[in-house]
Amino acid sequence: MTVRTRFAPSPTGNVHIGNIRAAIYNWLYARHEGGQFLLRIEDTDRERSTPEAVQAVLNSMNWLGLNFDETPVYQSTQLAAHLAAAEKLLAGGQAYKLDKGGAGKGECIMFKMPGTDMAFHDEIKGDLRKAAKDLPDFVIVRSNGTPVFHLGNVVDDIDMNITHIIRGDDHVENTFRHVAIFQALGAPIPKYAHLPMIVNAQGKPYSKRDGDAYVGEFREKGYLPEALFNYLVLLGWSPGDDREVLVRDELIRLFDFSRVQSSPAQMDMRKLQWMNGEYMKVLPSTLRSEQCRAVLQTRGLWHDGISADYFDQVLNVMGERIRLFTDVADQAGYFFTDNYPYDEKSVQKRLKKEGASESLAAIREAFAGLEVFTAESTDKALHAVAEQKGIHPGELVHPVRVAVSGTAAGPSLFPMLEVLGKNRVLARIDQTLKQFFA
């Protein structure tokens, strides 16, 4: 029998990182086994389900490359099947009608638990059991005639021939109920795997307040889907050796429940960033520049005057300093606007110094006289000035860097000057002289 897994999100907002990891594990396992990965939208909570939220789910999955097989099932269309199952249970005596009273709600349909102790095997947690007294009957159809989650969930899983249910830890308790329904309906019981939760930096469950918890936010912050995918897989699973940067095909080949952790894991944004850098290193340059340009556009730093050649040079000179796409705006914005901010600390350290203005002025003169303005020629010119003034080249390098970029950190100075070009460099030195030494 071929393995069939599913991701069954309820579309009620953004896609949480914990949910998407469950989706990833479902996807990985199905691909590992050569089976199918299905999508079911559990949109029966009419109050909260919105088309936008459904689209958010689809977007997140698509971004991460979680392709699904077959047509997605919208749970709201399965109402008749759910109610038919309830009728069957009623007819078989495994369910009964009851007026639980209160607020004049009328009769609902209760599922009758077997009345015995229950147990099921979890692929990650091992054997889980529960005493009969802790397994009370529960509502499967509301008094208004609509099916409850437990019923719909199980009926749909039967309908979709799901063989493995991989979901969050928070469903462990539900599983006893679900197993009972499978049995009552005469359906084979799927295998279960409950994933530990992902907690925030305080070790607490993620809440709305925690940023970074939604898939879309990682995308906006400039992360690569491959990096997030790799990182998330490693959050709760390891291949058993020391490898960490594993491409998708390797993950598919290696993934296995026996190596899934059973304790909760914390996100470490710094490690995620490191991993993103690893993937950034091997990203084809056309994709890299496409994404970088998109960031500049949304930040309002892009304009038509930026030539493809200039843009290429900037990205080239920035090199591996761009670990996130947003770094191009955060660290290299001065390449795209003359109105760049001066970093206060850098100014204090490199400009507000004895002789800095004279040095800048001297360099400006030397640069102005250059016929060709390249990394080599500016390098030569700067060293000549240093020698002439009898100072260390660094005394000139640093002020020039801060003058033309506003910051003390950045690419090698001379290649950077070449990219900026003579006109810009001279104008920026003038501007700096005027602003800080006038």
Added chain:
RNA sequence: GACCCCAUCGUCUAGAGGCCUAGGACACCAGGUUUUCAUCCUGGUAACACGAGUUCGAAUCUCGUUGGGGUCGCCA
């Protein structure tokens, strides 16, 4: 509160009784390279929650304690 689950460096983890004076990665610190930053190289700090057992021997097995988490809806 009841029931269930979990517990190795700051974080993610390796470890399925002797290979563990506990390994790797990120982060951090120090040094080297780089006239800045980053990269890169070298080195370093840092953990088996606690207590009893079982055993010749326990991070690994058992029990307890403590701490954390999940669930207890006519939400999903």
